[in-house]
Amino acid sequence: MNTSELNRFIVVLIYGSLVLLSVLKLSNPLRVNRKANFWFGIFLFLWSSFWLDEVLTLVKESQVEVHSIISVQVIQFLTPIMFYFSVLFYTNPSFKFKITDLKYLILPVFFWINILLQRFGGFEDNTVFNFIFIGLILFQALFYTGLSYFTIRKHKKRIQQFSSNTEGINLNWLEYITIIIFIINIIYVVYNLSYDSKALNFFINGVFLLVIYFVGYYSLKQKEIYPLEEKQREELISIDEDPGTEEIKKKLISDEELAKIKSQLEEIMEKQKPYLDSELNLIRLSELVSVSTHHLSYVINTGFKKNFFQYVNEYRISYAKKLLKDPQSKLSILGIAYESGFNSKTSFNTTFKKLTDQTPSEYKNSSDL
Structure with missing residues (x-):
């Protein structure tokens, strides 16, 4: 099996694992951390869509580019926000959305406007829009992973105020994920700007597969963090x-x-x-x-x-x-x-x-x- 075939096999494993894991989190058979698991399940499902092109290309045996569809691009752009929402509810199951939380839509709106101008603006040179496109993706990913990280750090301090054994409720696994995603995002975007991104696919996909198995193991064993009462x-x-x-x-x-x-x-x-x-x-x-x-x-x-x-x-x-x-x-x-x-x-x-x-x-x- 050569590198190309191995990469295709890894892609299938990634997509299948993410879809299965998202279904498990959304169905939540253990009935724990309900709101957090709902948003985490949505995050996993949106995350799986980043490999949908490659999976459909393998099935149809011809090049498929689902990611070029505007609606898919907008949905994929929401992935880091869904991750942050899950972190909010893991660390505070009583969190309620308010009108002020519409601020989370600011970046997606800018992203949507940029896509519309790029597609239907009639501009001959879309270089500027491409840079804005990549910049918004990078900024959104880094901003929400950073925000998630500091939210988890605050949570780890808070639970020491009421729990004598924090193991199992300190969300270490979620903190590690934010750090890994943060690093991978930087590597991937920098490589996209400087080199042939396809050359990095095998390495990135291999890392993502390991991360997904790590996520699956620890997220499914995550017990209730706060009392149900x-x-x-x-x-x-x-x-x-x-x-x-x-x-x-x-x-x-x-x-x-x-x-x-x-x-x-x-x-x-x-x-x-x-x-x-x-x-x-x-x-x-x-x-x-x-x-x-x-x-x-x-x-x-x-x-x-x-x-x-x-x-x-x-x-x-x-x-x-x-x-x-x-x-x-x-x-x-x-x-x-x-x-x-x-x-x-x-x-x-x-x-x-x-x-x-x-x-x-x-x-x-x-x-x-």
């Missing part, structure tokens, strides 16, 4: 992702009340050890302390100068250190991780290293000396 979800989403900003805001409670809750919280953490529950979150802890989630978050941020994730995991690491030092303990490193409230060895090692500058194994070996 609307009131709880709204409370958690409204918590500021940056605890430092709380200091410049109006006090939620008096200093006396803060000291009282702080003392009560420390007593519960020492005696009841709720941090050993790997599913502990701000809602569960606030129920134990009998205060609202906002007040508890304020106490942890202001009273301890930490976010919820840091506060809980310091207790877990302290508990794990005792188990690691215990000569009578028969637990493995993984066993100690689970016993201490972590839900994976990876998160345990990462957190332990961050707080102690040692891995659990290094700490255990040093304590044995």
